[in-house]
Amino acid sequence: MSDHTHPTGPPSDEDADAGGAWDLLLAGGDLLDPGGGRSGAYDVAVRHGRIAAVAPRLPRRRAAEVIELAGRLVTPGxxxxxxxxxxxxxxxxxxxxxxxxxxxxxxxxxxxxxxxxxxxxxxxxxxxxxxxxxxxxxxxxxxxxxxxxxxxxxxxxxxxxxxxxxxxxxxxxxxxxxxxxxxxxxxxxxxxxxxxxxxxxxxxxxxxxxxxxxxxxxxxxxxxxxxxxxxxxxxxxxxxxxxxxxxxxxxxxxxxxxxxxxxxxxxxxxxxxxxxxxxxxxxxxxxxxxxxxxxxxxxxxxxxxxxxxxxxxxxxxxxxxxxxxxxxxxxxxxxxxxTLAVGAPADLAVFTVEPVRHEVVDVHGQRRHAPLRLVNELTYRAGRPLPPRLPEPVPPWIPLTDTQRAALARRARAVRQLLVPPLVGPDGLAEQFPRHGG
Known part of the structure; x- marks a missing residue:
């Protein structure tokens, strides 16, 4: 999703106050920051692990990395x-x-x-x-x-x-x-x-x-x-x-x-x-x-x-x-x-909002229908994306239903099937240490 194109238009006031280049720019997302009082089309710039600027349109040329997030919801972590x-x-x-x-x-x-x-x-x-x-x-x-x-x-x-x-x-x-x-x-x-x-x-x-x-x-x-x-x-x-x-x-x-x-x-x-x-x-x-x-x-x-x-x-x-x-x-x-106030830690979450009516349940089996689903795409902690982590094994004292155990087994098989094959084929490789020459 990275993009390094430069938009037209003058820098914003927030950009002028940002003080130097940004490490990261999350651009084009739909921001929802109740604590900061902002909602709508805002870009978010990050520098040194903190929010450097928030404005409707920030210049991409100022950022070392630009992530285009059109159609996504951006919230505080x-x-x-x-x-x-x-x-x-x-x-x-x-x-x-x-x-x-x-x-x-x-x-x-x-x-x-x-x-x-x-x-x-x-x-x-x-x-x-x-x-x-x-x-x-x-x-x-x-x-x-x-x-x-x-x-x-x-x-x-x-x-x-x-x-x-x-x-x-x-x-x-x-x-x-x-x-x-x-x-x-x-x-x-x-x-x-x-x-x-x-x-x-x-x-x-x-x-x-x-x-x-x-x-x-x-x-x-x-x-x-x-x-x-x-x-x-x-x-x-x-x-x-x-x-x-x-x-x-x-x-x-x-x-x-x-x-x-x-x-x-x-x-x-x-x-x-x-x-x-x-x-x-x-x-x-x-x-x-x-x-x-x-x-x-x-x-x-x-x-x-x-x-x-x-x-x-x-x-x-x-x-x-x-x-x-x-x-x-x-x-x-x-x-x-x-919050995503300027100066706050650059902890952010990016979601796809799926307008899918789906069933949800409480601890007693009572059911209701939610109007949408929030699907996380990216999570940033201090301006850096959190890396993927495999789930931990379930402790032996935790009670699980047969359905839960079967689902965990299916997930383990799916992860294995994803990771066991080589990541890329021969055409996706390069000669790292040439046999001849410098």
Missing amino acids: LVDLHTHVHPGATYWGIHPDPVAWRSGVTTWVDAGSAGAYGFPAFAASSAGYAVRVPALLNISAVGLVARVGEARELANCDVDLAVATVRAHPGRIVGFKVRMDRHNVGANGLDPLRRAVEAADACGLPVMVHIGAAPPSVAQLLPLLRPGDIITHCASGIAAGVDGFHPAAKEAYQAGVRFDLGHGSGGFAFDVLEAQLAAGMPPHAVSTDLHARSLHGPVFDLPTTMAKLLAVGMSLPQVVAAASAGPARLLGLPDGTG
Whole structure:
């Protein structure tokens, strides 16, 4: 898609301020940047890993590389507010890079995979990922090494240790995470949440609260939350029970508690979300809760999750905002994360928008129809395209249906068939070391 032709017309004001040649110009795309307040036909120039200029028409002659994107949608690199990385050290963790390069997600907020005991190892491993991985520290020092139960031993929820961990890793930890359902807190009730809020108060950070099977109920825990704290799995059918979402949820929403979708393998029901939308409570963030049990369905990736929000009537600008600037704003992520403002990191996603009505499903088998599909074509992190990565093997403890196993086997065969034959034939080669002459 590269092109090095020079358009006619004078340079824009943004170009005049760009300061030298650009490394990359994404030209001719349909930009959708809710956080930056831009929508429509804009070119985006990149220099030294940051956005250098954004304007309807920028001179191609200024760029070392030009990518023509006519007919494509260009957004900021997506920000997924709820993910689980750190494979090999946790029950839930996956490697982000094999998903990121094909989904447009450049910022993966890890939602509590590590607590204080394991955070140094988490910090070391996540530093090697191609994507950005800000972290929420689990208030339980053991983190998510098992499927459930990290807060059943209250001594693991050590406030002083959690605060010390945040201070030992400045800039890496952007909030706290606590899972508040009967499987994780046992007989400790609201105490793990109280301790998470205490630690968050000491550090000036928000708390993300996982809701699920009571006790404690959502109505019991909401009074402990502060404006800016985050309820994840906000449209959980398990947490809502048979009565739908509790009226206290709307009061908390209006008081400044933030709602995150947190799809996951058990945290999202269409009927609950639709009731919240009808009550004027759209989620502030659209996240996947992508982990080893949701990666192969029902979540798959963030663009698929975004399509489910389109299926219940949210607009594309609303959904892109809730998957970019919205989550970045909730956590105070630095440097213009989630926008394409000049000076922000050059994290970008390029999609083909396929106007294909297709069926989507929640975690309980309820089905809806999305009006379009977002197909990622390119993902840039700091101005460089993320390279393709093969998927990681599925851990042996992850339950899969026979259909999922068969699909994984077909995919493995297809990849093998693609990679085993020689890349090109004899006519596609050149003599690299001539037999005769210089």
